[in-house]
Amino acid sequence: MNSLRAILLGTLAAGLSAGGALADGVVNIYTYRQPALIQPVLDAFTKETGINTEVLFLDKGLEERILAEGQNSPADVIMTVDIARLTSAKAKGITQPLNDETVNKNISAEYRDPDGHWFGLTKRARVIYASKDRVKDTSITYADLADPKWKGKICMRSGQHDYNLGLFGSAIAHWGPEKTEEWMKGLKDNLAHKPDGGDRPQAKSIAAGECDIAIGNTYYVGLMRTNEKEPEEKEWGNAINVLFPTFENGLTHVNISGAALAKDAPHKEDAIKLIQFLSSDEAQRIYAEKNFEYPVENGLEPSEMVKSFGELKADTLPLADIASHRKEASEMVDRVGLDDGPST
Known part of the structure; x- marks a missing residue:
């Protein structure tokens, strides 16, 4: 030693x-x-x-x-x-x-x-990336992600990634495990394909027409829209709007x-x-x-770029409460088979 x-x-x-x-x-x-x-x-x-x-x-x-x-x-x-x-x-x-x-x-x-x-x-918010061309909705709740309206139209990274486990832990804290699991099944059914990549590739998939909405962190939008070294990322970032989904309290999950x-x-x-x-x-x-x-x-005021995303009303749920549901959220992802993608 x-x-x-x-x-x-x-x-x-x-x-x-x-x-x-x-x-x-x-x-x-x-x-x-x-x-x-x-x-x-x-x-x-x-x-x-x-x-x-x-x-x-x-x-x-x-x-x-x-x-x-x-x-x-x-x-x-x-x-x-x-x-x-x-x-x-x-x-x-x-x-x-x-x-x-x-x-x-x-x-x-x-x-x-x-x-x-x-x-x-x-802090950063877990939000919806929405196609500027194909999505006319100006607001989408987290619950809406399980609405059959979005069947075959949602992209996301692995459900086992820390960012998504934080969101799912927040859902468990708000809704309880039974409702969250039913919601997760609906989310799985609405996926365009098997979850993969990071948050930025989800915006790429929207720009390519593979899906209409995706789950991602706010800061990636700023990184994409200001990426002078990789102009294609600017195209991805400018192809989407940022929508701030909420729980029933009208607030958005943050990490x-x-x-x-x-x-x-x-x-x-x-x-x-x-x-x-x-x-x-x-x-x-x-x-x-x-x-x-x-x-x-x-x-405290955010930067002008971040302001351009829209108004964030951050959830006041203690982060320690969200963290306490992480293991439960991870087990739920496996049980539902979220990372297997849609059944059909």
Whole structure:
């Protein structure tokens, strides 16, 4: 174990800037988010506080990495997306509670772990991508996705993806398991084909006429419509309208990006300063604008691009409640055979 730990620490030192990993006046961040997406808000933090940041990006295995490093882990702050990953970090014991007056004041309770192990920073909505050419509806509820009106006209990525499990967990919280399962069967029957790809390919399928509506996250629309390197993605993004589906309360399911204080943070005081800053109005705006997301607080204005999608009325269901139904939602996806696609 000591040898493994030494290897991991050596690898980390190579991944972080020279001399930065264990230096004072620095916060080490482990993240699943691409560094370019978080750098603007980290630069703003350094400018305000004089505290530097070092980023280690991992596309998988972040929790396992920190567990293997143990008490010697250089990780101070974890930044990631999706309530499932945040609750997983807590469940695996790599976070510690933070009950901070500033953070609690800046972030509403529904976007915080009840025990203080994670905090939402930005939010994204799980919405409907609708063909500009073929869909005249200006509003569609989540329940409507099971309406036979849409038979053979819906595209989506795997039901087992975290983004969809979050939506299904939210449905269970609102409707209960029996109603949600019947709804999921109707959704399956309405699929144009077997679920595949990510959210952006669903917009591509709409542009190609393979389906009329799809389930996707809001921020992908901004990414597509501003993609100068791949003009075909701009075509996909401009082929769709964004519709904000709702539950019976008139509100739309949202998920979050968030942060957590690492269990053995070696620079705990500075790490808390970073989390305090990330929770501020200024940081929420910077972070959300870069990623075409929404500030986690409803009173803060999103970017002009995000405003162009339409008005978001975010569900106030606590994210912890949604996360508690994740396993149930995953089992339901398998039981219904959602990822097998339509029966006929």
